[in-house]
Amino acid sequence: MTKKERVWAAIRCEEPDAVPSCFSLHFPAECNSGEAGVRAHLDFFRETDTDILKIMNENLVPNYGRMDTAERYASLLPAFGVRDAWMARQLDFTRRILDGCEKDAFTLGTLHGIVASALHPIEKMGIAYDDARALQVRLLRENPQKMLSALHRIADGMSELARGYIEAGLDGVYYAALGGENRYFTDEEFAEWIEPLDKQIMTAVREAGGACVLHICKDGLNMQRYRSYADFCDVVNWGVYEAPMSLEEGRRLFPGKAVMGGLPNRHGVLVDGDAEAVRAAVQDVIRTWGRRGLILGADCTLATEQDLSLVRAAVQAARG
Numbered sequence: 001m002t003k004k005e006r007v008w009a010a011i012r013c014e015e016p017d018a019v020p021s022c023f024s025l026h027f028p029a030e031c032n033s034g035e036a037g038v039r040a041h042l043d044f045f046r047e048t049d050t051d052i053l054k055i056m057n058e059n060l061v062p063n064y065g066r067m068d069t070a071e072r073y074a075s076l077l078p079a080f081g082v083r084d085a086w087m088a089r090q091l092d093f094t095r096r097i098l099d100g101c102e103k104d105a106f107t108l109g110t111l112h113g114i115v116a117s118a119l120h121p122i123e124k125m126g127i128a129y130d131d132a133r134a135l136q137v138r139l140l141r142e143n144p145q146k147m148l149s150a151l152h153r154i155a156d157g158m159s160e161l162a163r164g165y166i167e168a169g170l171d172g173v174y175y176a177a178l179g180g181e182n183r184y185f186t187d188e189e190f191a192e193w194i195e196p197l198d199k200q201i202m203t204a205v206r207e208a209g210g211a212c213v214l215h216i217c218k219d220g221l222n223m224q225r226y227r228s229y230a231d232f233c234d235v236v237n238w239g240v241y242e243a244p245m246s247l248e249e250g251r252r253l254f255p256g257k258a259v260m261g262g263l264p265n266r267h268g269v270l271v272d273g274d275a276e277a278v279r280a281a282v283q284d285v286i287r288t289w290g291r292r293g294l295i296l297g298a299d300c301t302l303a304t305e306q307d308l309s310l311v312r313a314a315v316q317a318a319r320g
Contacts, residue, residue, distance in 0.1 A: 002104035003051040004171065011211060011234050011258045013293035018319035019286055020106070021296040022052035022260055023311050025304055032058045033089070038096045045101055048311045052295065053101050054174055057110040059090040061117050061154065063124035068135065070143035074150045077121065081160040091164050098169050108174045108213060109165040111205075114197040115178035116217075117154050137184050140193060148193065155197040159204035172211030175202055175233070180221040190225050202232040213237060213260060217300060221245075223253060230254045237261050239299035241268075247289050258293040263314065265298035270306065275313040282317035 001009065001017045009016040024044075026032065031040040037058075045053050064076040082091060094109055101107070112120070115136075122132040140147045162173050179185055179194040205212040214233040216226055219242045230236070230253075237260035240247060250259055262285035263270055269281045282296060296318040302311070 003102075004104055004106045007051055007106035007171075007295065010293060010295050013256065013258060015292055019291055019294050019296055020051035021315045021318045022054055022108070023048060023050055023298060023302060023314070024054040024056060024110075025302040025306055026056060026058075028304055032056065033093065037093060038100065041097050042100050044308070045105070047308045049315050050105075050311075051315075052106045052108055053097075054108045055094050055097055055110060055170075057090055057112065059086045059093070060112065060120040060124075061157075062086055063121040067121050067125065070139045070146040073121075073139060074143075074146040077150045077153060079153045080157040082164045084157075087157070087161055087164075090161070091168055094165065094168050094170065106172070107170045108172050108211075109168075109170045110174045110176060111158060111161055111165070111201070113175055113177040113179075114151060114155055114158070114201065115194060116176060117158055118151055119178070133184055137189075140189070144193065151193070151197055155200050158201045162201055162204040162210070163208040166205070166208040166210040170210060172213060172234070173205040174213045174215055175205065176215045176217055177226070177229075178217055180216060180223065180225050181218050182220055182222050187222065187225060195225070195228070198229065199232050202229070206232070206234075211235065215300070216243070219243065223250075227253055230257050234258065235260050235295060237297060240264075242299050247285070251289075258295060259289070260295040260297040261299060262289065262294070262296055263298045265300045265302050270298065270302065270310050270314065273310065275310060278310050278313045279317040282314050286318065 006016045006020040010020050027040045031037055067073040067076055119132055119136055122135055165173055177198055179190055202212050212233040213235040214229055216238040221243045223243055223245050235258045236254045238245060240261050241264040269277045
């Protein structure tokens with residue numbers, strides 16, 4: 001099988017010739033965009049030999065001014081789409097990486113979900129992540145109508161990006177979802193404000209002909225909030241060690257779906273182990289899950305300073 005065929009077999013929960021893999025990290029600021037970013041991605045793919053080539057996305061929704069009230073947020077945030085410079089840069093970046101990477105691999109583009117995308121303009125005011133999340137929730141509670149009008153514009157723009165990714169030649173989209181943490185939204189708020197917009201963007205991915213990989217990010221999650229998302233995605237990735245939720249629990253929550261993961265991203269064998277320990281850990285993951293419907297990966301992005309030889313050892317171990 002080619003890498004692409006191997007991944008599609010995993011998505012369909014068929015028997016692959018080997019377990020495919022996907023790992024990624026945030027590149028240093030000096031090489032996460034432009035020509036340096038293209039080279040960094042291609043070097044990473046070559047050194048790790050992953051089956052899935054995941055393209056990162058540092059082209060975030062800009063800040064448009066002082067967006068610290070619902071009224072200002074809603075009035076300052078415009079409608080946007082693939083013709084806007086920051087989004088066009090991401091699509092151009094994607095095409096340039098695709099031009100240089102191996103053609104038999106499965107390719108994904110990172111798309112930040114509705115919560116993260118709506119958060120980025122707030123963070124760019126110089127507000128730390130936790131404080132920005134708290135402000136985001138407060139603004140929604142104070143004036144849901146105003147904030148939701150802005151969030152709908154963001155969802156429309158991200159749906160355009162999803163379609164643009166597939167038109168550029170990607171096989172799918174890695175949809176990075178936030179909002180499941182118990183410490184911010186209530187279950188009712190999540191269901192009313194976040195879930196419909198997440199599903200709108202995920203639907204756009206699949207209607208464009210791409211596979212949708214749902215990444216559920218952060219810790220302290222109520223994973224039950226995502227149960228119905230199974231109908232809108234093809235693969236699910238979450239923090240097995242971070243959520244926490246085991247592979248077996250995830251199998252029950254998302255029946256019939258392929259799963260990406262199995263290894264911790266910021267501790268354990270990929271951080272302080274050796275190649276032999278990595279191989280043993282990978283073999284244990286495969287024994288626990290089985291070969292069907294598994295894409296070996298980590299809870300989330302690896303550390304920027306990750307030893308790539310250990311990632312390659314994990315990739316090779318998954319191939320048996």
